[in-house]
Amino acid sequence: MDKLKKILIDLIQLTEEEWDIIKEKLNRQEYTAKSTIIKEGRIADCIYFIEKGLLRTYYLRDGKEISTYFACDEQFITSYSSFISQTSSLEYLETIENSIVYSISFATMMELYKIASKFEKLGRLLAEKNYLCVIERTRKMQTLTAKQKYLDFIDSYNKKIVQRVPQHQIASYLGIAPESLSRVRKELSIS
Amino acid sequence: MDKLKKILIDLIQLTEEEWDIIKEKLNRQEYTAKSTIIKEGRIADCIYFIEKGLLRTYYLRDGKEISTYFACDEQFITSYSSFISQTSSLEYLETIENSIVYSISFATMMELYKIASKFEKLGRLLAEKNYLCVIERTRKMQTLTAKQKYLDFIDSYNKKIVQRVPQHQIASYLGIAPESLSRVRKELSIS
DNA sequence: ATAATTTATTGATTTCGATTAATAAGAAGC
DNA sequence: GCTTCTTATTAATCGAAATCAATAAATTAT
Numbered sequence: 518m519d520k521l522k523k524i525l526i527d528l529i530q531l532t533e534e535e536w537d538i539i540k541e542k543l544n545r546q547e548y549t550a551k552s553t554i555i556k557e558g559r560i561a562d563c564i565y566f567i568e569k570g571l572l573r574t575y576y577l578r579d580g581k582e583i584s585t586y587f588a589c590d591e592q593f594i595t596s597y598s599s600f601i602s603q604t605s606s607l608e609y610l611e612t613i614e615n616s617i618v619y620s621i622s623f624a625t626m627m628e629l630y631k632i633a634s635k636f637e638k639l640g641r642l643l644a645e646k647n648y649l650c651v652i653e654r655t656r657k658m659q660t661l662t663a664k665q666k667y668l669d670f671i672d673s674y675n676k677k678i679v680q681r682v683p684q685h686q687i688a689s690y691l692g693i694a695p696e697s698l699s700r701v702r703k704e705l706s707i708s
Numbered sequence: 709m710d711k712l713k714k715i716l717i718d719l720i721q722l723t724e725e726e727w728d729i730i731k732e733k734l735n736r737q738e739y740t741a742k743s744t745i746i747k748e749g750r751i752a753d754c755i756y757f758i759e760k761g762l763l764r765t766y767y768l769r770d771g772k773e774i775s776t777y778f779a780c781d782e783q784f785i786t787s788y789s790s791f792i793s794q795t796s797s798l799e800y801l802e803t804i805e806n807s808i809v810y811s812i813s814f815a816t817m818m819e820l821y822k823i824a825s826k827f828e829k830l831g832r833l834l835a836e837k838n839y840l841c842v843i844e845r846t847r848k849m850q851t852l853t854a855k856q857k858y859l860d861f862i863d864s865y866n867k868k869i870v871q872r873v874p875q876h877q878i879a880s881y882l883g884i885a886p887e888s889l890s891r892v893r894k895e896l897s898i899s
Numbered sequence: 900a901t902a903a904t905t906t907a908t909t910g911a912t913t914t915c916g917a918t919t920a921a922t923a924a925g926a927a928g929c
Numbered sequence: 930g931c932t933t934c935t936t937a938t939t940a941a942t943c944g945a946a947a948t949c950a951a952t953a954a955a956t957t958a959t
Contacts, residue, residue, distance in 0.1 A: 578851055585847075598843055601836045607847075634825030641828055644835035645792045651839065652789055655846045656776075656798075659883050660769055663916065685936065692850050694917055699938055854946065876906065885947055890908055 518543065520591050521566050521619060529639050538632065543619040548612045555610035561599035563620040564643075567592050570616020571681055575689070576608040584690040587613075587678045597647055613682060658692055664701045666691040709734065711782050712757050712810060719833055720826050729823065734810040739803045746801035752790035754811035755834075758783050761807020762872055766880070767799040775881040778804075778869045788838055804873060849883055855892045857882040 518540070525531040525539070544563075548554065548570070555561050557576065565572070572594050575584040585608060588594040599606035600623060629636035657669060670691060671679050679687075688698040709731070716722040716730070735754075739745065739761070746752050748767065756763070763785050766775040776799060779785040790797035791814060820827035848860060861882060862870050870878075879889035 576847075583850070598840055602840060630825070630829070634821075634828045637825045637828040637832060638821070641832035641835055644832055644839055648835055648839045648842065649789055649793060651842050651846060655842060655849065656767075658846065658849060659774070683936070695937075696918085696939080697916055700916090703938080874906070886907075887909085887948085888946055891946090894908080 518545075518568070518619065520568065524591065525639070528642055529635050531635070535633065535635065539621075539629065542621060542625045542629075544621075546618050546620060548616050548618070550612055550614050550616075553609055553611045555596045555599070555606055555608075557607060557609055558605050559599075560603055561596040561606050561610070562623050564593055564595040564597075564600055564623075564626070565610075565618040565620050567594060568617040568619060570612060570618070571614040571677065572610060572612050572616055572618075573682070573686065574608045574610050575686075582686070582689060584682075584686045587674070587682055587686075587690070589675055589677050593643065601644065613686075663691070663693045663697050664704070666693065667698060667701050668705075709736075709759070709810065711759065715782065716830070720830050722826070726824065726826065730812075730820065733812060733816045733820075735812075737809050737811060739807050739809070741803055741805050741807075744800055744802045746787045746790070746797055746799075748798060748800055749796050750790075751794055752787040752797050752801070753814050755784055755786040755788075755791055755814075755817070756801075756809040756811050758785060759808040759810060761803060761809070762805040762868065763801065763803050763807055763809075764873070764877065765799045765801050766877075773877070773880060775873075775877045778865070778873055778877075778881070780866055780868050784834065792835065804877075854882070854884045854888050855895070857884065858889060858892050859896075 521543075522531070522536055522540075525536070531539075543566075545568075546565075554565070554572075555574075567588055567590055569590055571587070571589045573584050573588070574586045574594065574596055575582045577583070586594065594610065596606040596608050596610055598604075599608075603623060626636075626640065630640060657666060661669060667687075670687065684698060684702075685695040688695040691698070693701075712734075713722070713727055713731075716727070722730075734757075736759075737756075745756070745763070746765075758779055758781055760781055762778070762780045764775050764779070765777045765785065765787055766773045768774070777785065785801065787797040787799050787801055789795075790799075794814060817827075817831065821831060848857060852860060858878075861878065875889060875893075876886040879886040882889070884892075
Protein backbone atom coordinates (compact mmCIF):
# COMPACT_ATOMS: atom_id res chain seq x y z
CA MET A 518 0.00 0.00 0.00
CA ASP A 519 3.02 2.20 0.60
CA LYS A 520 3.81 2.04 -3.08
CA LEU A 521 0.50 3.66 -3.91
CA LYS A 522 1.05 6.29 -1.25
CA LYS A 523 4.41 7.17 -2.76
CA ILE A 524 2.96 7.41 -6.23
CA LEU A 525 0.19 9.69 -5.05
CA ILE A 526 2.61 11.90 -3.15
CA ASP A 527 4.62 12.17 -6.34
CA LEU A 528 1.67 12.71 -8.63
CA ILE A 529 -0.55 15.06 -6.66
CA GLN A 530 1.50 16.00 -3.60
CA LEU A 531 -0.82 14.06 -1.36
CA THR A 532 -0.67 15.01 2.33
CA GLU A 533 -0.80 12.58 5.27
CA GLU A 534 -4.35 13.63 6.07
CA GLU A 535 -5.45 13.05 2.51
CA TRP A 536 -3.77 9.67 2.51
CA ASP A 537 -5.69 8.76 5.64
CA ILE A 538 -8.93 9.55 3.83
CA ILE A 539 -8.08 7.48 0.80
CA LYS A 540 -6.50 4.60 2.72
CA GLU A 541 -9.80 3.73 4.34
CA LYS A 542 -11.50 3.41 1.00
CA LEU A 543 -9.05 0.95 -0.50
CA ASN A 544 -10.00 -2.65 -0.83
CA ARG A 545 -7.23 -5.24 -0.89
CA GLN A 546 -7.90 -8.23 -3.13
CA GLU A 547 -5.94 -11.29 -4.13
CA TYR A 548 -6.53 -13.16 -7.35
CA THR A 549 -5.04 -16.34 -8.68
CA ALA A 550 -3.74 -16.41 -12.27
CA LYS A 551 -6.36 -16.33 -15.01
CA SER A 552 -9.10 -14.87 -12.83
CA THR A 553 -11.59 -12.65 -14.57
CA ILE A 554 -12.13 -9.42 -12.65
CA ILE A 555 -14.30 -7.53 -15.12
CA LYS A 556 -16.52 -9.21 -17.69
CA GLU A 557 -17.66 -7.85 -21.03
CA GLY A 558 -21.12 -6.35 -20.75
CA ARG A 559 -20.70 -5.38 -17.09
CA ILE A 560 -19.83 -1.92 -15.85
CA ALA A 561 -16.34 -1.52 -14.44
CA ASP A 562 -17.01 -0.18 -11.01
CA CYS A 563 -13.47 -0.13 -9.75
CA ILE A 564 -10.05 0.97 -10.77
CA TYR A 565 -7.26 -1.30 -9.57
CA PHE A 566 -3.81 -0.43 -8.32
CA ILE A 567 -1.49 -3.39 -8.76
CA GLU A 568 0.57 -4.13 -5.68
CA LYS A 569 2.02 -7.22 -7.28
CA GLY A 570 1.19 -9.33 -10.29
CA LEU A 571 0.39 -9.09 -13.97
CA LEU A 572 -2.96 -8.34 -15.60
CA ARG A 573 -4.38 -7.55 -19.00
CA THR A 574 -7.51 -6.32 -20.68
CA TYR A 575 -8.79 -7.93 -23.86
CA TYR A 576 -11.90 -8.18 -25.97
CA LEU A 577 -13.31 -10.82 -28.24
CA ARG A 578 -13.38 -10.43 -31.99
CA ASP A 579 -14.95 -13.39 -33.82
CA GLY A 580 -14.26 -15.51 -30.77
CA LYS A 581 -10.59 -14.53 -30.68
CA GLU A 582 -9.05 -12.61 -27.82
CA ILE A 583 -7.51 -9.27 -28.70
CA SER A 584 -5.37 -7.95 -25.86
CA THR A 585 -5.58 -4.20 -25.38
CA TYR A 586 -3.43 -3.49 -22.34
CA PHE A 587 -0.96 -5.12 -19.99
CA ALA A 588 -0.03 -3.81 -16.58
CA CYS A 589 2.06 -5.02 -13.70
CA ASP A 590 3.41 -3.84 -10.35
CA GLU A 591 2.67 -0.29 -9.32
CA GLN A 592 0.38 0.50 -12.22
CA PHE A 593 -3.33 1.15 -12.46
CA ILE A 594 -5.64 -0.96 -14.55
CA THR A 595 -9.35 -1.36 -15.23
CA SER A 596 -11.65 -1.35 -18.23
CA TYR A 597 -11.02 2.34 -18.34
CA SER A 598 -13.63 3.39 -20.93
CA SER A 599 -16.28 1.56 -18.98
CA PHE A 600 -15.07 3.01 -15.71
CA ILE A 601 -15.08 6.64 -16.79
CA SER A 602 -18.28 6.47 -18.78
CA GLN A 603 -20.01 3.98 -16.47
CA THR A 604 -21.33 2.10 -19.46
CA SER A 605 -21.01 -1.61 -20.07
CA SER A 606 -17.53 -2.82 -20.76
CA LEU A 607 -16.47 -3.98 -24.20
CA GLU A 608 -13.56 -5.79 -22.66
CA TYR A 609 -12.50 -8.22 -20.00
CA LEU A 610 -9.98 -7.58 -17.24
CA GLU A 611 -8.11 -10.66 -16.09
CA THR A 612 -5.03 -11.65 -14.18
CA ILE A 613 -2.24 -13.32 -16.10
CA GLU A 614 -0.40 -14.21 -12.92
CA ASN A 615 -1.39 -14.37 -9.25
CA SER A 616 -1.97 -10.77 -8.29
CA ILE A 617 -2.61 -8.51 -5.34
CA VAL A 618 -4.51 -5.32 -6.09
CA TYR A 619 -6.13 -2.44 -4.27
CA SER A 620 -9.43 -1.38 -5.69
CA ILE A 621 -11.13 2.01 -5.53
CA SER A 622 -14.75 2.16 -6.60
CA PHE A 623 -16.24 4.68 -9.00
CA ALA A 624 -18.50 5.95 -6.21
CA THR A 625 -15.45 6.53 -4.02
CA MET A 626 -13.70 8.40 -6.81
CA MET A 627 -16.73 10.67 -7.16
CA GLU A 628 -16.72 11.30 -3.43
CA LEU A 629 -13.05 12.08 -3.46
CA TYR A 630 -13.51 14.49 -6.36
CA LYS A 631 -15.93 16.43 -4.17
CA ILE A 632 -13.69 16.42 -1.12
CA ALA A 633 -10.66 18.08 -2.67
CA SER A 634 -9.60 19.40 -6.06
CA LYS A 635 -6.44 17.39 -5.59
CA PHE A 636 -8.39 14.24 -6.23
CA GLU A 637 -10.01 15.80 -9.24
CA LYS A 638 -6.47 16.45 -10.39
CA LEU A 639 -5.65 12.78 -9.87
CA GLY A 640 -8.60 11.91 -12.10
CA ARG A 641 -7.38 14.34 -14.71
CA LEU A 642 -3.82 13.06 -14.64
CA LEU A 643 -4.96 9.47 -14.94
CA ALA A 644 -7.11 10.34 -17.93
CA GLU A 645 -4.29 12.32 -19.52
CA LYS A 646 -1.78 9.55 -18.97
CA ASN A 647 -4.13 7.03 -20.50
CA TYR A 648 -4.76 9.35 -23.41
CA LEU A 649 -1.05 9.72 -24.12
CA CYS A 650 -0.61 5.99 -23.91
CA VAL A 651 -3.39 5.14 -26.34
CA ILE A 652 -2.59 7.89 -28.82
CA GLU A 653 0.98 6.65 -29.06
CA ARG A 654 -0.26 3.13 -29.55
CA THR A 655 -2.65 4.22 -32.29
CA ARG A 656 0.09 5.95 -34.18
CA LYS A 657 2.39 2.98 -33.93
CA MET A 658 -0.35 0.64 -35.04
CA GLN A 659 -0.84 2.73 -38.12
CA THR A 660 2.72 3.43 -39.13
CA LEU A 661 4.84 0.44 -38.11
CA THR A 662 5.29 -2.92 -39.82
CA ALA A 663 4.88 -6.15 -37.85
CA LYS A 664 8.61 -6.32 -37.20
CA GLN A 665 8.86 -2.70 -36.13
CA LYS A 666 5.89 -3.10 -33.81
CA TYR A 667 7.53 -6.02 -32.07
CA LEU A 668 10.90 -4.30 -31.77
CA ASP A 669 9.20 -1.24 -30.37
CA PHE A 670 7.23 -3.39 -27.96
CA ILE A 671 10.24 -5.13 -26.50
CA ASP A 672 12.09 -1.94 -25.94
CA SER A 673 9.31 0.25 -24.61
CA TYR A 674 7.55 -2.18 -22.32
CA ASN A 675 8.38 -3.40 -18.87
CA LYS A 676 10.70 -6.40 -18.96
CA LYS A 677 8.28 -8.34 -16.84
CA ILE A 678 5.56 -7.85 -19.41
CA VAL A 679 7.79 -8.76 -22.35
CA GLN A 680 9.03 -11.90 -20.66
CA ARG A 681 5.92 -13.19 -18.97
CA VAL A 682 3.06 -12.38 -21.31
CA PRO A 683 2.35 -15.30 -23.66
CA GLN A 684 3.47 -14.62 -27.19
CA HIS A 685 0.08 -14.94 -28.80
CA GLN A 686 -1.28 -12.28 -26.44
CA ILE A 687 1.50 -9.92 -27.44
CA ALA A 688 0.71 -10.66 -31.09
CA SER A 689 -2.93 -9.73 -30.65
CA TYR A 690 -1.92 -6.58 -28.79
CA LEU A 691 0.29 -5.62 -31.73
CA GLY A 692 -2.47 -6.42 -34.17
CA ILE A 693 -0.64 -9.24 -35.91
CA ALA A 694 -1.26 -12.97 -36.20
CA PRO A 695 0.63 -15.24 -33.78
CA GLU A 696 2.24 -16.98 -36.75
CA SER A 697 3.51 -13.66 -38.03
CA LEU A 698 5.03 -12.82 -34.65
CA SER A 699 6.72 -16.18 -34.59
CA ARG A 700 8.26 -15.46 -37.99
CA VAL A 701 9.35 -12.00 -36.95
CA ARG A 702 11.06 -13.45 -33.91
CA LYS A 703 12.77 -16.12 -35.96
CA GLU A 704 14.04 -13.53 -38.39
CA LEU A 705 15.32 -11.38 -35.54
CA SER A 706 17.16 -14.22 -33.81
CA ILE A 707 19.05 -15.06 -37.01
CA SER A 708 20.27 -11.57 -37.75
CA MET B 709 -18.65 32.95 -27.25
CA ASP B 710 -22.10 32.12 -25.92
CA LYS B 711 -21.79 28.67 -27.40
CA LEU B 712 -18.77 27.97 -25.22
CA LYS B 713 -20.57 29.34 -22.19
CA LYS B 714 -23.48 26.98 -22.80
CA ILE B 715 -21.19 24.03 -23.19
CA LEU B 716 -19.38 24.83 -19.96
CA ILE B 717 -22.63 25.28 -18.07
CA ASP B 718 -23.67 21.89 -19.35
CA LEU B 719 -20.37 20.19 -18.70
CA ILE B 720 -19.30 21.57 -15.33
CA GLN B 721 -22.28 23.62 -14.15
CA LEU B 722 -20.35 26.83 -14.59
CA THR B 723 -21.72 29.83 -12.68
CA GLU B 724 -21.96 33.39 -14.01
CA GLU B 725 -19.05 34.45 -11.79
CA GLU B 726 -16.88 31.63 -13.07
CA TRP B 727 -17.79 32.51 -16.63
CA ASP B 728 -16.69 36.07 -15.99
CA ILE B 729 -13.30 34.77 -14.88
CA ILE B 730 -12.83 32.57 -17.91
CA LYS B 731 -14.28 35.06 -20.40
CA GLU B 732 -11.46 37.51 -19.81
CA LYS B 733 -8.85 34.90 -20.59
CA LEU B 734 -10.23 33.93 -23.97
CA ASN B 735 -8.52 35.11 -27.08
CA ARG B 736 -10.57 35.43 -30.24
CA GLN B 737 -8.71 34.59 -33.44
CA GLU B 738 -9.66 34.40 -37.09
CA TYR B 739 -7.82 32.25 -39.58
CA THR B 740 -8.20 31.87 -43.30
CA ALA B 741 -8.39 28.38 -44.79
CA LYS B 742 -5.17 26.35 -44.78
CA SER B 743 -3.52 28.37 -42.02
CA THR B 744 -1.14 26.45 -39.82
CA ILE B 745 -1.84 27.15 -36.15
CA ILE B 746 0.52 24.64 -34.55
CA LYS B 747 3.66 23.33 -36.21
CA GLU B 748 5.37 20.01 -35.66
CA GLY B 749 8.25 20.40 -33.22
CA ARG B 750 6.63 23.31 -31.37
CA ILE B 751 4.76 23.04 -28.08
CA ALA B 752 1.00 23.50 -28.30
CA ASP B 753 0.43 26.31 -25.86
CA CYS B 754 -3.27 26.75 -26.45
CA ILE B 755 -6.41 24.75 -26.71
CA TYR B 756 -8.92 26.12 -29.23
CA PHE B 757 -12.67 26.27 -29.04
CA ILE B 758 -14.13 26.48 -32.52
CA GLU B 759 -16.78 29.16 -32.89
CA LYS B 760 -17.07 28.53 -36.58
CA GLY B 761 -15.02 26.69 -39.16
CA LEU B 762 -13.29 23.40 -39.81
CA LEU B 763 -9.85 22.30 -38.65
CA ARG B 764 -7.72 19.19 -38.53
CA THR B 765 -4.57 17.82 -37.02
CA TYR B 766 -2.15 15.75 -39.06
CA TYR B 767 1.41 14.51 -39.04
CA LEU B 768 3.91 13.66 -41.72
CA ARG B 769 4.94 10.10 -42.46
CA ASP B 770 7.51 9.79 -45.24
CA GLY B 771 6.46 13.19 -46.44
CA LYS B 772 2.79 12.23 -46.59
CA GLU B 773 0.15 13.84 -44.44
CA ILE B 774 -1.72 11.55 -42.09
CA SER B 775 -4.79 13.25 -40.65
CA THR B 776 -5.49 12.40 -37.04
CA TYR B 777 -8.49 14.49 -36.09
CA PHE B 778 -11.15 16.74 -37.59
CA ALA B 779 -13.24 19.22 -35.65
CA CYS B 780 -15.76 21.87 -36.49
CA ASP B 781 -18.19 24.25 -34.81
CA GLU B 782 -18.50 24.04 -31.05
CA GLN B 783 -15.71 21.56 -30.54
CA PHE B 784 -12.29 21.83 -28.96
CA ILE B 785 -9.10 21.13 -30.85
CA THR B 786 -5.36 21.37 -30.37
CA SER B 787 -2.37 19.08 -30.60
CA TYR B 788 -3.68 17.55 -27.42
CA SER B 789 -0.71 15.31 -26.50
CA SER B 790 1.60 18.26 -26.86
CA PHE B 791 -0.74 20.49 -24.90
CA ILE B 792 -1.15 18.22 -21.90
CA SER B 793 2.44 17.07 -21.74
CA GLN B 794 3.92 20.41 -22.85
CA THR B 795 6.36 18.59 -25.07
CA SER B 796 6.99 19.31 -28.72
CA SER B 797 4.16 18.44 -31.01
CA LEU B 798 4.37 15.51 -33.40
CA GLU B 799 1.57 16.99 -35.39
CA TYR B 800 0.31 20.10 -37.13
CA LEU B 801 -2.94 21.89 -36.44
CA GLU B 802 -4.40 23.67 -39.42
CA THR B 803 -7.62 25.17 -40.64
CA ILE B 804 -9.36 23.46 -43.54
CA GLU B 805 -11.81 26.35 -43.93
CA ASN B 806 -11.88 29.94 -42.70
CA SER B 807 -12.34 29.64 -38.98
CA ILE B 808 -13.01 31.64 -35.86
CA VAL B 809 -11.65 30.19 -32.64
CA TYR B 810 -11.23 31.15 -29.01
CA SER B 811 -7.94 30.10 -27.53
CA ILE B 812 -7.07 29.37 -23.93
CA SER B 813 -3.41 29.05 -23.07
CA PHE B 814 -1.83 26.26 -21.06
CA ALA B 815 -0.76 28.78 -18.44
CA THR B 816 -4.36 29.97 -18.13
CA MET B 817 -5.59 26.42 -17.75
CA MET B 818 -3.10 25.88 -14.92
CA GLU B 819 -4.30 29.07 -13.24
CA LEU B 820 -7.90 28.01 -13.59
CA TYR B 821 -7.12 24.61 -12.11
CA LYS B 822 -5.86 26.39 -9.01
CA ILE B 823 -8.84 28.73 -8.76
CA ALA B 824 -11.56 26.12 -8.55
CA SER B 825 -11.85 22.34 -8.67
CA LYS B 826 -14.55 22.85 -11.24
CA PHE B 827 -11.89 23.78 -13.77
CA GLU B 828 -9.85 20.79 -12.77
CA LYS B 829 -13.00 18.81 -13.54
CA LEU B 830 -13.17 20.44 -16.95
CA GLY B 831 -9.61 19.29 -17.58
CA ARG B 832 -10.51 15.80 -16.48
CA LEU B 833 -13.63 15.64 -18.63
CA LEU B 834 -11.75 16.87 -21.68
CA ALA B 835 -9.07 14.24 -21.17
CA GLU B 836 -11.66 11.52 -20.62
CA LYS B 837 -13.62 12.53 -23.69
CA ASN B 838 -10.48 12.50 -25.78
CA TYR B 839 -9.53 9.14 -24.34
CA LEU B 840 -12.89 7.62 -25.26
CA CYS B 841 -12.63 9.07 -28.72
CA VAL B 842 -9.18 7.71 -29.46
CA ILE B 843 -9.78 4.29 -27.91
CA GLU B 844 -12.82 3.83 -30.10
CA ARG B 845 -10.82 4.89 -33.11
CA THR B 846 -8.02 2.47 -32.29
CA ARG B 847 -10.39 -0.41 -32.03
CA LYS B 848 -12.06 0.44 -35.31
CA MET B 849 -8.70 0.81 -37.00
CA GLN B 850 -7.80 -2.65 -35.89
CA THR B 851 -10.99 -4.52 -36.57
CA LEU B 852 -12.67 -2.94 -39.57
CA THR B 853 -11.95 -3.37 -43.28
CA ALA B 854 -11.46 -0.33 -45.52
CA LYS B 855 -15.12 -0.39 -46.55
CA GLN B 856 -16.38 -0.77 -42.99
CA LYS B 857 -14.17 2.07 -41.82
CA TYR B 858 -15.57 4.39 -44.42
CA LEU B 859 -19.18 3.40 -43.74
CA ASP B 860 -18.60 3.90 -40.05
CA PHE B 861 -16.98 7.25 -40.72
CA ILE B 862 -19.85 8.64 -42.74
CA ASP B 863 -22.41 7.65 -40.20
CA SER B 864 -20.60 8.62 -37.01
CA TYR B 865 -19.09 11.91 -38.05
CA ASN B 866 -20.59 15.34 -38.37
CA LYS B 867 -22.13 15.88 -41.80
CA LYS B 868 -20.05 18.97 -42.25
CA ILE B 869 -16.88 16.98 -41.78
CA VAL B 870 -17.98 14.19 -44.12
CA GLN B 871 -18.96 16.64 -46.84
CA ARG B 872 -16.25 19.23 -46.61
CA VAL B 873 -13.09 17.36 -45.73
CA PRO B 874 -11.14 16.39 -48.89
CA GLN B 875 -11.36 12.70 -49.63
CA HIS B 876 -7.65 12.00 -49.45
CA GLN B 877 -7.58 13.46 -45.93
CA ILE B 878 -10.40 11.17 -44.88
CA ALA B 879 -8.49 8.25 -46.41
CA SER B 880 -5.38 9.02 -44.39
CA TYR B 881 -7.50 9.41 -41.26
CA LEU B 882 -8.95 5.95 -41.88
CA GLY B 883 -5.51 4.52 -42.53
CA ILE B 884 -6.18 3.60 -46.14
CA ALA B 885 -4.74 4.76 -49.46
CA PRO B 886 -6.71 7.44 -51.32
CA GLU B 887 -7.02 5.06 -54.27
CA SER B 888 -8.57 2.46 -52.00
CA LEU B 889 -11.09 4.95 -50.66
CA SER B 890 -12.00 5.91 -54.20
CA ARG B 891 -12.64 2.24 -55.00
CA VAL B 892 -14.67 1.75 -51.85
CA ARG B 893 -16.83 4.71 -52.75
CA LYS B 894 -17.31 3.48 -56.29
CA GLU B 895 -18.39 0.09 -55.02
CA LEU B 896 -20.83 1.67 -52.59
CA SER B 897 -22.44 3.93 -55.19
CA ILE B 898 -23.13 0.97 -57.46
CA SER B 899 -24.83 -1.21 -54.87
C1' DA C 900 -10.72 32.25 -69.87
C1' DT C 901 -6.67 29.58 -69.62
C1' DA C 902 -2.89 27.57 -67.32
C1' DA C 903 -1.25 25.35 -63.32
C1' DT C 904 -1.96 22.68 -59.48
C1' DT C 905 -4.41 19.70 -56.66
C1' DT C 906 -7.58 16.01 -56.07
C1' DA C 907 -9.94 11.89 -57.63
C1' DT C 908 -10.47 7.88 -60.58
C1' DT C 909 -9.15 3.67 -62.85
C1' DG C 910 -6.23 -0.26 -64.09
C1' DA C 911 -2.20 -3.43 -63.50
C1' DT C 912 0.90 -5.36 -60.32
C1' DT C 913 2.97 -6.33 -55.99
C1' DT C 914 3.38 -7.19 -51.18
C1' DC C 915 2.76 -7.95 -46.36
C1' DG C 916 0.68 -10.38 -43.45
C1' DA C 917 -3.62 -13.47 -42.87
C1' DT C 918 -5.30 -17.93 -43.31
C1' DT C 919 -5.05 -22.82 -43.52
C1' DA C 920 -2.83 -26.85 -42.14
C1' DA C 921 0.29 -29.71 -39.98
C1' DT C 922 3.67 -30.50 -36.54
C1' DA C 923 6.41 -29.67 -32.46
C1' DA C 924 7.18 -28.14 -27.98
C1' DG C 925 5.61 -26.93 -23.32
C1' DA C 926 2.57 -26.88 -19.45
C1' DA C 927 -1.06 -28.73 -16.72
C1' DG C 928 -3.74 -32.47 -15.11
C1' DC C 929 -4.47 -37.18 -13.69
C1' DG D 930 4.90 -41.34 -15.87
C1' DC D 931 1.69 -40.61 -19.57
C1' DT D 932 -2.18 -37.94 -21.47
C1' DT D 933 -4.37 -33.75 -22.68
C1' DC D 934 -4.47 -29.14 -23.71
C1' DT D 935 -2.30 -25.00 -24.83
C1' DT D 936 1.21 -22.49 -27.12
C1' DA D 937 4.67 -21.89 -30.68
C1' DT D 938 6.79 -23.01 -35.06
C1' DT D 939 7.05 -23.76 -39.97
C1' DA D 940 5.38 -24.17 -44.75
C1' DA D 941 2.14 -23.20 -48.56
C1' DT D 942 -1.45 -20.43 -50.30
C1' DC D 943 -4.41 -16.53 -50.50
C1' DG D 944 -6.26 -11.90 -50.35
C1' DA D 945 -7.04 -7.05 -49.13
C1' DA D 946 -5.14 -3.18 -49.82
C1' DA D 947 -0.70 -0.77 -51.16
C1' DT D 948 1.96 0.77 -54.78
C1' DC D 949 2.88 2.22 -59.39
C1' DA D 950 1.29 4.52 -63.36
C1' DA D 951 -1.63 7.10 -66.20
C1' DT D 952 -5.54 9.92 -66.88
C1' DA D 953 -9.48 12.76 -65.71
C1' DA D 954 -11.83 16.05 -63.06
C1' DA D 955 -11.99 19.87 -60.17
C1' DT D 956 -9.89 23.95 -57.87
C1' DT D 957 -6.97 27.75 -57.73
C1' DA D 958 -4.15 31.08 -59.61
C1' DT D 959 -2.79 34.27 -63.26
